[in-house]
Amino acid sequence: MLLVVIIWSVSVNLEKIALKSTSPAFLLFYENLIGVITFAGYLSLVKRQHSSERVVRRWWKHILVIASFSCLSVFLQLLAVRLTNSSYVLAVKRLDVLFVVCISGLFLNERHIKKRFGGAIVALSGVFLLYFVK
Numbered sequence: 038m039l040l041v042v043i044i045w046s047v048s049v050n051l052e053k054i055a056l057k058s059t060s061p062a063f064l065l066f067y068e069n070l071i072g073v074i075t076f077a078g079y080l081s082l083v084k085r086q087h088s089s090e091r092v093v094r095r096w097w098k099h100i101l102v103i104a105s106f107s108c109l110s111v112f113l114q115l116l117a118v119r120l121t122n123s124s125y126v127l128a129v130k131r132l133d134v135l136f137v138v139c140i141s142g143l144f145l146n147e148r149h150i151k152k153r154f155g156g157a158i159v160a161l162s163g164v165f166l167l168y169f170v171k
């Protein structure tokens with residue numbers, strides 16, 4: 038998790054630099070284009086253990102919904118990075134832990150939800166401290 042935070046802290050600053058000369062939609066398009074090309078190259082190199090055509094044919098509606106929300110999420114994040122301090126954007130982005138804990142407790146019947154919810158509340162209080170103490 039620490040490695041992910043380090044990578045995001047570098048990438049969000051690079052995105053902030055890129056957003057000074059282009060729009061969020063343009064940056065989003067090229068980020069996804071590079072990702073698709075990289076993933077297609079990876080898929081062409083690995084052995085196929087499962088038929089991906091069968092998975093896409095069966096779950097294409099769900100894949101489309103997930104992809105749409107992912108693109109919307111990244112687009113809104115790029116808009117936020119453009120408008121405010123990038124460290125605030127990353128702090129608010131980490132609030133997803135709170136929603137994941139709540140949803141996993143409700144729909145997936147995860148155990149020890151109170152302990153995880155307590156940690157999520159600590160993260161939420163950190164965001165409130167950032168917001169109210171300027």
